[in-house]
Structure formats: C-alpha cells, structure tokens
Amino acid sequence: MPSRKGKRSKFKKVLIPVLKWASAIIPVCAFIYILYYYKQFDFVKAREEVKSDTKVLSEADSAGYVAGQSPDDIVRKIHVSKNEWHSVGGIAIHNLVIENTSAVTTKTAEIEFKYLNDMQAVVTSKIITIKTPLPAGKSTQISGLSAGYVNNSVVGCDVKVLSARM
Numbered sequence: 373m374p375s376r377k378g379k380r381s382k383f384k385k386v387l388i389p390v391l392k393w394a395s396a397i398i399p400v401c402a403f404i405y406i407l408y409y410y411k412q413f414d415f416v417k418a419r420e421e422v423k424s425d426t427k428v429l430s431e432a433d434s435a436g437y438v439a440g441q442s443p444d445d446i447v448r449k450i451h452v453s454k455n456e457w458h459s460v461g462g463i464a465i466h467n468l469v470i471e472n473t474s475a476v477t478t479k480t481a482e483i484e485f486k487y488l489n490d491m492q493a494v495v496t497s498k499i500i501t502i503k504t505p506l507p508a509g510k511s512t513q514i515s516g517l518s519a520g521y522v523n524n525s526v527v528g529c530d531v532k533v534l535s536a537r538m
Contacts, residue, residue, distance in 0.1 A: 446538070449474035450481060452531045453511065459522060464529070466517040472506040478536040479505055485519050488528040495526050499534065506536070 407413060454469035464487070472478060485498045498519050506512050 446474045446476060446478070447533055447536050450478065450506065450533045450536055452483065452533065455529060455531045457519075457529050459524075459526070462521050462523070464519040464522045464526075466519055466529075467513070467515045468517060468531070469511050469513050470502075470506055470533075471511045472508055475508050476538050477505060477508045478538055479503070481506060481536045482534040484532045484534050486530040486532070487522050487526040488530060489525045490527050492528070494530075496522060 450470065450472050452468055453471045455466060456468075457464055457466040459465075464485070466485070468483075470481065481502050483500055483502060485500065487495050487497070489495050500517070500519055502514060502517070504512060504514055
C-alpha cells in the first residue's frame, strides 16, 4: 500500500509550478481584459488625419483695414515723443510718452527698443508689447516699463513703434 506522503509530495511538485504560472498569467489576462473593457486599445487603430477648414466670415474683424486705413498708415501716426530710461541692476526701466495722432484708439502697440553703445552700434534689440490703450489724438504716458536685461556698455536707446492693433 503506497504511503500518503508520496502522494502529497507528487501533488506539491505539480501544484507549486501550476500556481507560479497561474500567478503570472492571471494578472496579465486581467489587465488585458480591463483595457478591452474600458476601450483603451485605441493605439492599435490607425489614426484619422485631422482636417481643418478656415473660413473668413467678415473682413471687418481682420487687422487688415480699419475705417479705410491700413495698419501701416496707423503705425505711422503713432510715435514715441519722449523716452527717458535708466538701468537698475542691469534692467532697463523706461518712462515713455506715446502720441497717437490717428483717428482710431489702439488697444496694443509693439515697440522695438534698440540699445546702443558709445559708438552708436546696436548692442541688443528688444520688442515689447504694450497693452495700454492709446486714445485717438492724445498722448499717453507709460512709466516704469521694464524692457529686460541690458549690459553695462549700453549708453543710448532708440525707440520705434512696429505695429498697433485696434
């Protein structure tokens, strides 16, 4: 009559590898099922190409023309009449007076600052957008405008209005 110990050892020899394989396979299968259930296999499908269509509804909103004037004409009528600046710890602080002689109030203006050395050569150039409204036919003072870091060789600043938005 065979002993019970022999049957148990054979059972353990078979059961332990089966449990090891099952403990490795069951979580993987469960993970794949969860991905399938929540429809997360989108990466397998080919992606559709995104197509966009742009339509201009009206030219009134475009920046092209405002009240019969082109943006270049309006920019020519906006200029900086006074530019006082000083350097504080390498940062240029400007006090500007901007005159808007056009018939349109501008919401923003892009101004280019060219910093010059003692030979009047451009050391660095910075473009800043001023979001202060500039009323039509008036001068606007802007003080405490920081234009960023400039080095110690800068002795002058040339200012030019690049663009303006209504």
